[in-house]
Amino acid sequence: xxxxxxxxxxxxxxxxxxxxxxxxxxxxxxxxxxxxxxxxxxxxxxxxxxxxxxxxxxxxxxxxxxxxxxxxxxxxxxxxxxxxxxxxxxxxxxxxxxxxxxxxxxxxxxxxxxxxxxxxxxxxxxxxxxxxxxxxxxxxxxxxxxxxxxxxxxxxxxxxxxxxxxxxxxxxxxxxxxxxxxxxxxxxxxxxxxxxxxxxxxxxxxxxxxxxxxxxxxxxxxxxxxxxxxxxxxxxxxxxxxxxxxxxxxxxxxxxxxxxxxxxxxxxxxxxxxxxxxxxxxxxxxxxxxxxxxxxxxxxxxxxxxxxxxxxxxxxxxxxxxxxxx
Numbered sequence: 666x667x668x669x670x671x672x673x674x675x676x677x678x679x680x681x682x683x684x685x686x687x688x689x690x691x692x693x694x695x696x697x698x699x700x701x702x703x704x705x706x707x708x709x710x711x712x713x714x715x716x717x718x719x720x721x722x723x724x725x726x727x728x729x730x731x732x733x734x735x736x737x738x739x740x741x742x743x744x745x746x747x748x749x750x751x752x753x754x755x756x757x758x759x760x761x762x763x764x765x766x767x768x769x770x771x772x773x774x775x776x777x778x779x780x781x782x783x784x785x786x787x788x789x790x791x792x793x794x795x796x797x798x799x800x801x802x803x804x805x806x807x808x809x810x811x812x813x814x815x816x817x818x819x820x821x822x823x824x825x826x827x828x829x830x831x832x833x834x835x836x837x838x839x840x841x842x843x844x845x846x847x848x849x850x851x852x853x854x855x856x857x858x859x860x861x862x863x864x865x866x867x868x869x870x871x872x873x874x875x876x877x878x879x880x881x882x883x884x885x886x887x888x889x890x891x892x893x894x895x896x897x898x899x900x901x902x903x904x905x906x907x908x909x910x911x912x913x914x915x916x917x918x919x920x921x922x923x924x925x926x927x928x929x930x931x932x933x934x935x936x937x938x939x940x941x942x943x944x945x946x947x948x949x950x951x952x953x954x955x956x957x958x959x960x961x962x963x964x965x966x967x968x969x970x971x972x973x974x975x976x977x978x979x980x981x982x983x984x985x986x987x988x989x990x991x
Contacts, residue, residue: 681823684815688824689831695808696835703805704839706787707738712759714740717748719773721822722765722829729763729833736841745773753780761787767809767825769797778802791829807832866952871988872969872978873899880905880976881935883912887923888930890915901966903976904939910974913939945970948977956985 707714714733718726726742733740740763743752756762762781766774769792778799781788790803793810800806809832815823879893879902893902894915906912915935923938945968946955955967959982969978 677817681815684813685824685827688811688828691811692809692828692832692835699805699807700835700839703789703807704836704843706761706789706805707763707836707840708843710738710759710761710787712739712757712761714738715756715760715762716740716742716765717745717762717774718742718765719745719771721826722767722771725826725829725833726763726765728830729765729837732834732837733840736837737844738837738840745771745777748777749773753777756781756784756786758784758786760784761789763789763791764799764803765791765829766797766799767793767822767829769794769799771799774799791832793825793828866988868946868950868952868955868967868969868978868980869948871952871984872980873897873984874978878976878979879903881915883907883934883936885935886931887928887933887935887938890935891920891930894920899966899979899981901979902935903968903979904935905976911943911945911968911970911976912936913941914943914968915939943968945974946980947971952980952985952988955980956982959985 714730716726716730716733717723723742723744730740730742741755743755748756764774769790775798778788782802787804788802790799790806791809792800792806793808794800795806795808795810809825809828811824811828813819814821814825815827877897879897879899881890881893881902881904883904883906885904890902890904894900894917901914901916903911904913904915913936915938919938919940923933926938928938944958944962944964946958948969948971950969958967959965965982967980968976969980971977
């Protein structure tokens, strides 16, 4: 491929993106009272949002249904062809139907509209032809018309499907905001991925606890602290005062500084060389927050404390990385 071919391909690619960006930008003028009414019907839905579409519109419809479902609006996709052969039974009087059809005259869609109307449920449509049969039969029609497809032949659905997808996103995110949907709500429907782990996993679930916590008393000698650190293998030991509360920590860095100052391992007491007022976190803190604190302060472990400032666990950077919280 010579330089001329490369430049031509890049030019075509930019033209596609510019056409589709223009199609999306034009939709901003159609976020109006019809859009608000459509959101209102979806918000008031006591059942599910049933999304339908044929061909490429069907593929976009599946994505819209998935986005709605993951942002607090229970939804699923029903194929119009299957709907005519029994799947209409999935739709109840408490549902709202959202249909995508750019032409508004898709045969498989038009043939089931009378059956949907008999259920007396809201019918929201997205079409590129506001005077089409489907648009005129809708409770609310959202105009997703475009000037032209990005396909140079004007045949392959490109800008039109992009516009439909963008309008679906606009609905989903508007509903998310109106419902007060939170990041934790989102994580509950995505528990298996990295996002779910970041928003759900707490330090309680991955911290070292009970006998795994390195602990020495306030007046312990430096040798005892070194032995405890070596046995527990976390690069530090907690130091407790006479009330069993956290007085400080003794870390690998403190060891080096102590030896630089010629500290005697038998006579030096740990509270003389420990790090006072260390960074700690409360039980119940998200592991992602623990990671943020470690990165901000360039440390590799945190002591987890209870309300009495007593150490109940140690969470190490390695624990967070193994859990996939990144």
